[in-house]
Amino acid sequence: MGGMCGIIGYVGPRDAREVLVSGLRRMEYRGYDSAGVATISDGELQVRKKSGKIANLCGELEERPLPEAHIGIGHTRWATHGSPTDVNAHPHTSANGRIALIHNGIIENFATLKPMLEAQGVRFTSQTDTEVAAQLLGLEVARGVGLAEAMRTICRQLEGAFTLVAIDSEDPQLLVAARRNSPLVVGVGEGENFVASDVAAFIEHTNRAIEMGQGQVVEVTTDSITITDFDGNPAQGRAYEVTWDVSAAEKGGYDWFMRKEIFEQPQAISDTLLGRYSVNGELQLDELRIPVERLRVIDKIIIIACGSAYHAGLVAKYAIEHWTRIACEVEIASEFRYRDPIITSDTLVITISQSGETADTRGAQEHAKEQGAKVIAICNTVGATIPREADAVLYTHAGPEIGVASTKAFLTQLAACYLLGLYLAQVRGTLYADEIAAVMRDLEATPAKIQQVLDDSAPVLDLAKSLLESKSVLFLGRHVGYPTALEGALKLKEISYLHAEGFPAGELKHGPIALVEEGLPVFVIVPPQGRDRLHEKVISNIKEVQARGAYTVVLAEQGDADGTELADVLIPLPQLPTILQPLVASVPLQIFACELATLRGYDVDQPRNLAKSVTVE
Numbered sequence: 001m002g003g004m005c006g007i008i009g010y011v012g013p014r015d016a017r018e019v020l021v022s023g024l025r026r027m028e029y030r031g032y033d034s035a036g037v038a039t040i041s042d043g044e045l046q047v048r049k050k051s052g053k054i055a056n057l058c059g060e061l062e063e064r065p066l067p068e069a070h071i072g073i074g075h076t077r078w079a080t081h082g083s084p085t086d087v088n089a090h091p092h093t094s095a096n097g098r099i100a101l102i103h104n105g106i107i108e109n110f111a112t113l114k115p116m117l118e119a120q121g122v123r124f125t126s127q128t129d130t131e132v133a134a135q136l137l138g139l140e141v142a143r144g145v146g147l148a149e150a151m152r153t154i155c156r157q158l159e160g161a162f163t164l165v166a167i168d169s170e171d172p173q174l175l176v177a178a179r180r181n182s183p184l185v186v187g188v189g190e191g192e193n194f195v196a197s198d199v200a201a202f203i204e205h206t207n208r209a210i211e212m213g214q215g216q217v218v219e220v221t222t223d224s225i226t227i228t229d230f231d232g233n234p235a236q237g238r239a240y241e242v243t244w245d246v247s248a249a250e251k252g253g254y255d256w257f258m259r260k261e262i263f264e265q266p267q268a269i270s271d272t273l274l275g276r277y278s279v280n281g282e283l284q285l286d287e288l289r290i291p292v293e294r295l296r297v298i299d300k301i302i303i304i305a306c307g308s309a310y311h312a313g314l315v316a317k318y319a320i321e322h323w324t325r326i327a328c329e330v331e332i333a334s335e336f337r338y339r340d341p342i343i344t345s346d347t348l349v350i351t352i353s354q355s356g357e358t359a360d361t362r363g364a365q366e367h368a369k370e371q372g373a374k375v376i377a378i379c380n381t382v383g384a385t386i387p388r389e390a391d392a393v394l395y396t397h398a399g400p401e402i403g404v405a406s407t408k409a410f411l412t413q414l415a416a417c418y419l420l421g422l423y424l425a426q427v428r429g430t431l432y433a434d435e436i437a438a439v440m441r442d443l444e445a446t447p448a449k450i451q452q453v454l455d456d457s458a459p460v461l462d463l464a465k466s467l468l469e470s471k472s473v474l475f476l477g478r479h480v481g482y483p484t485a486l487e488g489a490l491k492l493k494e495i496s497y498l499h500a501e502g503f504p505a506g507e508l509k510h511g512p513i514a515l516v517e518e519g520l521p522v523f524v525i526v527p528p529q530g531r532d533r534l535h536e537k538v539i540s541n542i543k544e545v546q547a548r549g550a551y552t553v554v555l556a557e558q559g560d561a562d563g564t565e566l567a568d569v570l571i572p573l574p575q576l577p578t579i580l581q582p583l584v585a586s587v588p589l590q591i592f593a594c595e596l597a598t599l600r601g602y603d604v605d606q607p608r609n610l611a612k613s614v615t616v617e
């Protein structure tokens with residue numbers, strides 16, 4: 001099946017082969033199980049595709065070069081069903097040889113459509129749902145229908161979520177793309193145009209983009225872009241300019257995108273905070289567009305997200321409940337929708353998503369809206385589906401995050417959650433202006449403190465070297481230290497394939513402490529000494545694991561005497577109030593995971609089995 005993928009289409013005077021391959025490279029983080037391209041030269045379709053990473057496709061292109069072309073499509077795949085073989089790789093072609101098509105998403109009724117087509121004599125060459133769409137399109141154009149009309153016809157037949165892009169060898173000036181519930185943007189150039197899953201694919205050529213709406217088809221030539229709905233009625237996309245340039249989508253001297261993104265965090269946090277707190281001491285989230293009267297009557301908040309974004313949500317709960325006294329639940333998006341959650345029109349739902357395309361989060365958001373909740377999306381990707389469909393959005397402005405492991409996106413999600421929590425407190429009068437000002441001063445000081453952690457991070461590399469052979473690592477924390485521990489463990493699992501677990505430190509003695517044995521590395525996040533009553537409790541928890549032979553890595557504020565004494569390795573943290581501590585405590589954990597995965601020789605940016613943007617349920 002199509003799965004979650006990166007797709008690109010190009011029409012224009014450049015060498016399409018180069019545009020496609022470089023676009024695919026920029027989107028490889030979206031999926032790297034297989035890759036392929038199709039072009040038209042002298043009225044003939046040319047297809048090259050290969051399982052594995054784009055490097056394999058490039059090898060194939062060297063062995064069997066494509067003739068020069070000025071129109072083409074390219075695809076990089078994260079397989080959901082159907083193994084990632086050469087045959088199942090995209091593009092797929094129609095039996096009559098006219099159509100090449102790429103797909104992101106899942107065509108849910110392919111099992112009904114396929115036998116129907118087979119009964120008409122169509123022979124399939126792959127096991128994918130995508131080929132059904134290619135074959136259907138082939139039959140339509142063979143009846144003399146234009147490619148765009150044919151696309152609209154098949155879109156009305158297809159069920160499920162999809163982005164489709166197709167070319168027809170008999171109409172070599174035209175790209176046609178369709179979108180339903182999967183990402184698609186058009187890149188607007190001078191005498192050339194692009195379509196892609198995200199702007200990174202064409203940002204080196206143009207920063208002008210059109211965000212496509214759901215249920216739309218776009219016809220693209222070198223000098224025209226025509227959008228309709230699936231019935232052919234004229235429709236509109238939303239034009240915008242991308243504010244970052246190509247350098248943001250490149251490694252800029254770093255070995256990994258992940259490392260670059262970790263080091264971009266001071267700037268990213270500054271960008272999240274920028275312009276949101278006025279000189280007269282007021283939080284201004286005007287972009288929220290939800291009337292303050294409505295926010296004043298909210299009686300429950302539900303935060304919904306997946307993965308790292310869920311961890312940011314867990315931290316947000318502590319802050320929001322503390323500052324606003326509104327009950328706040330946090331839920332994993334894939335669990336939320338299917339358990340009949342209690343939502344009223346006085347419920348505020350906050351969705352958190354870096355990509356803004358995560359299917360689970362989007363589905364949960366849709367459900368919450370149907371039940372009458374107001375939804376605020378915290379998102380990093382301007383114009384993505386989740387912010388478009390929410391009632392309001394708070395963008396994190398972290399810039400593009402390419403490494404599959406979330407780092408700057410996570411940290412900026414935290415910052416956005418803090419801003420939102422303070423804003424709600426301001427609107428509802430649960431904090432005085434000077435209390436808000438004090439937190440804002442601390443928040444505004446965090447970029448410099450994160451920088452300090454980054455500058456002092458060399459010992460984390462030594463730590464990674466010394467723990468290279470570990471089989472398992474535990475992470476402990478209390479209060480906001482607990483989600484920080486979960487995030488530390490997730491980073492390690494994702495990129496270094498090491499068994500890692502995060503636990504609430506106090507819960508350990510109720511079971512997990514049985515895992516502790518001689519030499520087991522246990523990371524512990526310690527709240528500030530003297531300013532947090534949980535400090536002593538966490539210190540006791542360190543003693544408990546140390547007594548059982550754990551190798552303790554203690555993240556504690558500089559000058560924390562107890563923490564220092566109990567640490568086999570101490571990672572000093574700059575001073576911050578407990579509630580903001582995840583902004584600095586997460587950083588050494590990210591670096592540790594990055595170093596360990598690098599030392600183990602793994603591909604840090606593209607860990608096995610994962611994709612950046614999870615656009616299927």
Ligand code: M6R
Nearest residue numbers: 307308309353354355358405406
């Ligand atoms: O794009 P999203 O923020 O919605 O993605 C959510 C998760 O898939 C994401 O955070 C994932 O867990 C990361 N790989 C974590 O590093």
